[in-house]
Amino acid sequence: MRCICAASLLGPAVLSAQLTVSIIRGTATDPSGAAVANAVITIMNTDTGLKRETITNTAGDYELPDLPRGRYRLTAMAAGFKGFTANDIVLESTQVRRINVPFEIGSVGAEITVTAGAAVISTDSSKIQSAFERRTFEDAPLIGDGRNPGLLLSTLPHIQQSGSIYGVQFAGQPSSQIQQGIDGMTTDGAINQVSNIHDMEELVAVPVNNTAEYSRVGFYNMITKSGSNEFHGQAHYWLRNSALDARDFFQSRKPVAKSHTMHGELTGPIFRNRTFFYVAYSGQRWPGGSFYLRDVPTVKMRQGDFSQLLNQTRRVVVRDPLNGQPFPGNIIPADRINPVATKVMQNYLPAPNLGGPDDLARNYGYLWPWPEDLRVGNYYSFRIDHHVTANNRLYGRAITNWIDYALSRELPTLGWTRNRRNQHVVIEDTHVFSPVLVNTFRFGLYHVVVDDGKTVDGFTPQKGDQVVQELGIQGVNSQNLSAMGFPRMDIAGYPSLRNQPGGLVLDDKQWAFTDSLTWSKGSHVLKFGGEIKPFSRFEGLVPEGNYGYFVFNGSLSGYGYSDFLLGLPFSSRRLDPLTNRTRLDSEVGFYAMDTWKIDSRLTLDLGLRWERFGAATYEDGLIYNWDRETGNVIVPRGKLGQISPLYPTNTISVVEGDVKQRPSLSNWAPRLGAAWRPFGEKTVLRGSYGIFIETLGLFARAQSGGPYQLTETFINSVQNGVPLFSFPNPFPAGSGNVPSQSMSGYPLNTDNGRIHQFN
Numbered sequence: 001m002r003c004i005c006a007a008s009l010l011g012p013a014v015l016s017a018q019l020t021v022s023i024i025r026g027t028a029t030d031p032s033g034a035a036v037a038n039a040v041i042t043i044m045n046t047d048t049g050l051k052r053e054t055i056t057n058t059a060g061d062y063e064l065p066d067l068p069r070g071r072y073r074l075t076a077m078a079a080g081f082k083g084f085t086a087n088d089i090v091l092e093s094t095q096v097r098r099i100n101v102p103f104e105i106g107s108v109g110a111e112i113t114v115t116a117g118a119a120v121i122s123t124d125s126s127k128i129q130s131a132f133e134r135r136t137f138e139d140a141p142l143i144g145d146g147r148n149p150g151l152l153l154s155t156l157p158h159i160q161q162s163g164s165i166y167g168v169q170f171a172g173q174p175s176s177q178i179q180q181g182i183d184g185m186t187t188d189g190a191i192n193q194v195s196n197i198h199d200m201e202e203l204v205a206v207p208v209n210n211t212a213e214y215s216r217v218g219f220y221n222m223i224t225k226s227g228s229n230e231f232h233g234q235a236h237y238w239l240r241n242s243a244l245d246a247r248d249f250f251q252s253r254k255p256v257a258k259s260h261t262m263h264g265e266l267t268g269p270i271f272r273n274r275t276f277f278y279v280a281y282s283g284q285r286w287p288g289g290s291f292y293l294r295d296v297p298t299v300k301m302r303q304g305d306f307s308q309l310l311n312q313t314r315r316v317v318v319r320d321p322l323n324g325q326p327f328p329g330n331i332i333p334a335d336r337i338n339p340v341a342t343k344v345m346q347n348y349l350p351a352p353n354l355g356g357p358d359d360l361a362r363n364y365g366y367l368w369p370w371p372e373d374l375r376v377g378n379y380y381s382f383r384i385d386h387h388v389t390a391n392n393r394l395y396g397r398a399i400t401n402w403i404d405y406a407l408s409r410e411l412p413t414l415g416w417t418r419n420r421r422n423q424h425v426v427i428e429d430t431h432v433f434s435p436v437l438v439n440t441f442r443f444g445l446y447h448v449v450v451d452d453g454k455t456v457d458g459f460t461p462q463k464g465d466q467v468v469q470e471l472g473i474q475g476v477n478s479q480n481l482s483a484m485g486f487p488r489m490d491i492a493g494y495p496s497l498r499n500q501p502g503g504l505v506l507d508d509k510q511w512a513f514t515d516s517l518t519w520s521k522g523s524h525v526l527k528f529g530g531e532i533k534p535f536s537r538f539e540g541l542v543p544e545g546n547y548g549y550f551v552f553n554g555s556l557s558g559y560g561y562s563d564f565l566l567g568l569p570f571s572s573r574r575l576d577p578l579t580n581r582t583r584l585d586s587e588v589g590f591y592a593m594d595t596w597k598i599d600s601r602l603t604l605d606l607g608l609r610w611e612r613f614g615a616a617t618y619e620d621g622l623i624y625n626w627d628r629e630t631g632n633v634i635v636p637r638g639k640l641g642q643i644s645p646l647y648p649t650n651t652i653s654v655v656e657g658d659v660k661q662r663p664s665l666s667n668w669a670p671r672l673g674a675a676w677r678p679f680g681e682k683t684v685l686r687g688s689y690g691i692f693i694e695t696l697g698l699f700a701r702a703q704s705g706g707p708y709q710l711t712e713t714f715i716n717s718v719q720n721g722v723p724l725f726s727f728p729n730p731f732p733a734g735s736g737n738v739p740s741q742s743m744s745g746y747p748l749n750t751d752n753g754r755i756h757q758f759n
Contacts, residue, residue, distance in 0.1 A: 126673025
């Protein structure tokens with residue numbers, strides 16, 4: 001696949017070096033405009049006391065790479081010239097900031113002082129980038145509960161919301177081609193659960209023409225707050241209560257809504273000018289619940305009396321499936337009501353509590369005591385910055401979230417729960433080996449655990465194995481798996497009796513190891529770096545079909561609920577699942593860059609990146625492929641014995657062979673850019689072109705199921721007055737029908753697409 005994208009020639013804001021750190025560069029000149037060599041340039045972070053020093057080269061140029069964002073003061077000294085000081089330099093994350101030094105003749109004791117402030121335009125790089133400072137979004141009107149960066153991003157050029165409030169598109173590219181990051185640790189999955197805007201010092205987005213440090217076309221990164229030499233703290237509380245809302249013009253009454261969001265933080269020094277901390281807590285509370293209306297069978301129907309159906313415009317006659325004759329009076333005798341159906345009505349299918357005795361619609365209402373979304377959310381953030389030496393800076397940051405849900409299904413007896421745990425950890429080390437050689441190493445981990453079916457706020461959902469045992473249903477759960485669930489029963493005209501499948505939905509780990517080396521040599525600034533990112537995802541969900549799936553559609557007695565009372569499903573379905581499996585994937589990338597200052601007005605960015613996207617697989621090796629030329633299903637060598645005995649091998653050939661795809665090793669991606677200042681620092685013309693390797697997506701093409709896991713379906717019928725099957729044993733002897741098989745096949749030699757982008 002290839003696509004070409006074009007963006008505007010000139011865009012806002014500033015351009016990047018590394019994923020979180022920035023560059024200050026400039027040129028020292030004398031009053032005639034000639035270069036001043038060997039001038040001593042010193043930069044100091046006025047919040048933390050961090051100092052760095054370098055000297056200008058023979059062309060008068062200097063470069064200070066890998067600086068954390070913040071406010072700086074720059075001083076310059078050279079023999080025979082007055083000292084130069086630039087105060088209040090505002091350096092944004094991933095910014096390339098030019099601070100030129102115009103020396104004047106005089107003694108060193110004399111000084112020229114200027115106030116730099118924030119950069120108005122980007123003068124030294126070609127990429128289009130925008131940034132939100134903390135003050136910008138703190139002063140903005142609150143959007144929602146303020147935790148979602150997607151809403152802020154969508155106010156920037158080239159960025160639109162897509163799909164949901166958490167989804168964004170950059171310059172027409174889908175979300176799969178966008179990397180999301182916190183403190184430079186990028187992920188290929190949504191990080192909305194840990195991206196608390198209240199923890200962020202800055203939000204940076206690059207929608208067009210990333211340089212070679214970046215893998216994807218689009219990238220956004222949130223820089224967390226850090227400490228300084230001063231103690232600071234803040235707290236805020238946001239209340240949402242529908243009692244304070246006006247009624248919508250078209251609504252007869254206001255919808256009820258309540259929520260509480262709070263945030264508190266403290267930041268400051270542990271040791272002045274050396275060690276700093278940031279700690280924060282955010283919380284969400286959603287009290288109250290939701291009211292639901294459902295259609296349930298009437299009290300008479302629960303007793304087998306369907307006489308009211310004879311009085312409808314469309315009469316329904318309930319027949320005895322054993323002989324085809326109507327039940328007298330449309331009433332099923334009490335001794336014909338199946339014991340399984342009786343237990344279901346007693347424990348899971350409530351009787352009406354609204355309307356008249358013959359009302360069939362909206363005759364049952366209930367208040368679910370918990371909200372429709374999360375019930376409780378707790379979000380913790382902690383960061384330590386430490387200057388190990390004058391030339392070594394280290395920081396570590398951890399974000400941990402604990403979120404609980406207690407959610408309703410179709411009926412109050414079938415609620416379900418979810419526990420979500422998110423952790424995002426970054427450790428970064430920046431070492432200045434010399435004024436011209438700087439290295440930054442970063443380690444990151446994004447860990448997500450989603451577990452369905454645990455106790456939340458005193459509520460524990462039913463376990464499918466216990467329900468099956470209680471009801472006495474036979475022929476299901478052959479592996480004796482215990483998890484939240486229910487033997488699903490679809491009764492025509494009424495809510496499905498079902499529950500959310502339970503178990504460990506996922507235990508997802510995304511690791512990242514990145515390193516970059518910056519070397520200033522004459523008019524060139526060379527950067528070399530790479531990243532190694534292994535991924536794993538454990539999946540322990542017990543799917544719905546494990547406890548059975550039964551359909552009562554009225555085909556046997558004339559009415560769905562009478563089929564149910566008789567214990568005669570039209571169809572029965574069961575699944576012997578593959579569970580407790582681990583997916584594996586990986587990504588590797590390396591790059592080399594040269595920022596070449598041709599002269600005082602023209603800067604070129606030359607870069608080359610190489611990518612290797614791994615071949616997703618399962619740790620147990622139970623994967624498959626399909627050969628479209630032969631029609632064969634291919635499984636790995638040694639795995640033929642593990643295909644399902646139900647698989648129709650008499651019609652579909654299954655053979656052993658090569659299954660796992662071979663990642664492409666030819667993913668070369670050049671990036672070119674230029675910034676030209678024809679009239680000094682007030683005007684800049686920027687342009688760039690880059691090739692980006694299209695990712696297939698995290699864990700893509702790791703095909704599950706296939707010939708290893710099949711659903712078995714049985715269709716009921718009555719012959720000579722005897723049904724083929726009924727409750728409590730809804731599965732006859734022998735094998736059921738296996739649905740037609742749909743297989744996907746991919747070429748073994750992966751060819752990633754190329755995206756060409758220019759501005």
